[in-house]
Amino acid sequence: MPAARDSLLEAAGAAVSARPWPAVRMVDVAAAAGVSRQTLYNEFGGKAGLGRALVRREAEWYLAGVDRALAGPAPAPARLAEVADWTVRAAGARPLVRALLTGAWTAALPAQRSAAGPGELLVAVRDRAVAALGPGGARPEHCELVVRLALSYVVAPVNGPRPRDLFRDLFRDLLGASG
Structure with missing residues (x-):
């Protein structure tokens, strides 16, 4: 059903x-x-199975958003900035996504036992970005850096410009200098 x-x-x-x-x-x-x-x-x-399915669904929801951010004809820096922005927004809006990305599980959330941890999600985002941006689009370590910087905003939020606006120029400079 x-x-x-x-x-x-x-x-x-x-x-x-x-x-x-x-x-x-x-x-x-x-x-x-x-x-x-x-x-x-x-x-x-049972409740544990429902919780595991809910956590998996949240991980899939987050990764689908990453795919949307990476889609389209925009230059690599803009798409990577969208991934960073999506990561911050998704973690802010959904406690389970925040826990999946940071590993900060609380008793208020379903158990995490079968879910991917932060490292697995980071690798999934990095690999999706490398594939979406194609050869010469961005090096894997640059794609990984996107998520790591976005996670710094999740863990220590600040008031000010949106991460997308800050990251767009950073990634443009980074990718311009490397390629």
């Missing part, structure tokens, strides 16, 4: 945004999704 699964994950995501994971009740998630509690258990096996 793909539609039920998606509805349940949407409902679980809304629930974990509103209250700590330990306070999320399966009966409430099922009701919010418009399905029976038995359907939820059939789909995920």
Whole structure:
């Protein structure tokens, strides 16, 4: 039941945004999704399975945003700046994405056991950027630097210009000097 699964994950995501994971009740998630509690258990096996699926879904959501930021004809520095901006915005908007990117898990979030850690996500973003930008677009270490700098904004946010505006010029200078 793909539609039920998606509805349940949407409902679980809304629930974990509103209250700590330990306070999320399966009966409430099922009701919010418009399905029976038995359907939820059939789909995920239990609360731990639902939590793992929700964490995986958040990682996929973040990486889909990375792909969108990398798509298009803009020069490499602009696309890398969009990845940095997306990373900061996604982590600010979604606690699970923030935890996935930083490794800072709290008791308010589902357990992280089966999810990719920050290192795996960083490698995934780096590899996607290298592939999207093509030969001569950017070196792998430059693509990795994008995410590492964006994560500094996630961990220590500051008021001021958006990361995209700051990073665009930095990446243009970096890529111009290397290539």
